[in-house]
Amino acid sequence: MVLWPSEPEWITLTQGRLLWWPDAFAAEADAWFARLRCEIPWQQHRLRLFGRELDEPRLSCWMGEAAYRYSGQTRAPEPWHPLVAEIGRRLAELCGQPFNGVLLNLYRDGRDSMGWHADDEPELGAEPVIASVSLGAARCFVLRHPGSGERRRLELGHGSLLVMAGEMQHHWQHALPKTAGIDRPRINLTFRRLAVG
């Protein structure tokens, strides 16, 4: 039992900031995980790496109102799932801005991962606010600032919220490394606001 639910905490970084709230959705997390695991149309996408095509090491689904262009691909959005739309509205209230798209990722076990990248597509603007909700198995999330060599590491547990804000997508990179010994799945939702039109 959590006697002292944590409070949201702003972490100031060189050229960026994070809002970290480990227990943000502790009460809802079990029900959200169970529903999203079964009801999201999870897809296996392919990745081009050194001229070869490979399966991405995770399943995913892009949802919302806008097409999403990344790594040379364009993904048409799936329509809002009612629960995902509701989570998005809660986050909009917390973050003080609306979101019109979300990338959902399903990491089936510790062998699934996401490599180093920044969410710096031009449609996201100069100071994108990216709100990331984690459900299921806790996984380690790592951040690095190539300019200074600074690094951060956070364990993103069941029901946690991490908001990346400020100019950090232009100066920091993040990743979700493979982790030995994790045999349970994790779902992550990263809500974004894209300029449309």
Ligand SMILES: O=C(O)CCC(=O)C(=O)O
């Ligand atoms: O799974 C995570 O926590 C990270 C996901 C991420 O970086 C992304 O979807 O862009």
Ligand SMILES: [Fe+2]
């Ligand atoms: Fe990302």
